[in-house]
Amino acid sequence: MTLVPLVLGPLEAKGFTILRSGVRWLVEDGQWCPAHRPIGFVNVSLEPAGKLAGGQPMFADEMELQVAFAPRVAGRLKLDGEMARGGYLSIRTVAAWDADTQVGQIETDEAPDDGEAGSLRLLMLAGRRMTALADVHSGLLPGWHSRSRGWWSEPGTTPITLLSLGVCDAAGVVTGAQTAFTEMFELDRDATQMVHIPDHPIAPCLPVLLDQIERTPDQYEAIAQDVHRHFGSLSKPPTANDWMFLGAMLAALQNAPLKDRYDIFSAGGLQRLGPPDAVLLSLAVEPQSILRHRTLGYHMHVMRHHQAAAGPAVRAWLSSAFEPVKRPIDAIRKDYERLIDSLQHLSGTRVICLNRMSTSGHEDIASYMGFDAPLSETLSNVAAKEMNLMLDDIATSSAIDIIDVDAIAADLGGAEHLPDGIHQSGPLQTILRQEILGCLVSLRH
Amino acid sequence: MILEVRLTQIVPQMTGATTECFYAAPGDALRMGSKLIDLSVDLSSAFAQECPPVSYYRIVLRESAFLRSIETRPGDFTAVDQSIALLSTTPDEPLDEPPSRAARVTIAGILPHERMFSGQRI
Structure with missing residues (x-):
């Protein structure tokens, strides 16, 4: 000893x-x-x-x-x-x-x-x-953050940056049980920075990310003015929950995390990093229908539990000022290809994507007679399979790394380790962390 | 013959499910393959997560029957093993006898949709 x-x-x-x-x-x-x-x-x-x-x-x-x-x-x-x-x-x-x-x-x-x-x-x-x-x-890292990050490096090394933009299936893996990147730090000996942007209140699906990249300051100003006009003219004043939602929403609309740069300090002194070398997305966040503002054209995807957190004025505004737009699988595919191309030109950021669990031990389908066609619009597992196949198709022609959650969870035991298809167990998260770090190896110089 | 649909343990960690919508009314003659009910299962009590781990399921009949009574309404929580509906093989059998067996059903995970109770609340 x-x-x-x-x-x-x-x-x-x-x-x-x-x-x-x-x-x-x-x-x-x-x-x-x-x-x-x-x-x-x-x-x-x-x-x-x-x-x-x-x-x-x-x-x-x-x-x-x-x-x-x-x-x-x-x-x-x-x-x-x-x-x-x-x-x-x-x-x-x-x-x-x-x-x-x-x-x-x-x-x-x-x-x-x-x-x-x-x-x-x-x-x-x-x-x-x-x-x-x-x-x-x-x-x-206590409190409520619009961006959190953790980095580690030894003198003479420069961290590479992974930006996590998914929902729970990505957040839990990247930020860990204490939401402070400690599990990633424990696994990874190379110089790395992990950045996480939460889905508060706008979930980071592809149309939202593309809007963020392409939005000009004037366009943001028009959105802010429109919000001001609408909520300032209501006969019944918005509630505290409405205002808090709107503040977080405007912050999310104003930022473009994929363009962010980062200051860090370490044993090697101050360094300026960014934009991110890789971005982690989640296929599970892509909706089959998304809200689009009727006049300004920007997209909004708010998870159900976050809609419930807004006040009545915001919920009414989401219903009246936005129109739902269907996203067939081909539209989602085109959005992926557009984002990958944009990032290649903008920053060289590599896209890593978690695919979806597409099987379940909780079903006993003997016949598909009771389910409306197309099955991918009714059955969650069929929808997940089609989305996974679409992602594989993209990978044949575009630069994207796929983390095969579907295969890993099935191998480990989906019912035990991914009971609702999104929220993983600790052992599954550990495997996914290793997979993500494996994807980063090729990005290190 | 009286048949019963009880809430089974769809997910090991669940304690019950919320009724999202019903597709039939008492008295309806239902064919094999008829949709009966959509449910949501929320595992929030079992897992500490930052968003509610909710999944949605549909129960579909695998045999013909007459729907006789519905024991739950949209928004109601039904505990595992509680009755959801009673059916019968003929339209007017008395319901005073205990069910002869469980109705044959299929359970499948589905995507949330606009007819659901939880969708209408927002």
């Missing part, structure tokens, strides 16, 4: 002083911990070391800024209780980041093969709040 001191290790941002809070532990003293699993975290802030050149300071729009840390070897932890300052001192940044700060020790039977074993591996986390009002202080 070797007792290895655990130190924070280097973290740099030229022109800034990095401050940190007291430690908040994710594990108990004396607990055995696998290598690369985060054991604690601190909040950090980047304070300008000199005069600011003007404009907004870096990371100012990401009010959640944290660093989680993990041992590089497995073993039993001896934590330094003094590191947890407690109360607001474990929330506010009260100490300068010092690479030599020892947070504890790890008793390990592994033979560390270099001098780095005691230097903790760092997972940097940043969350852009949907509203600055969402100042929640509990845990990793």
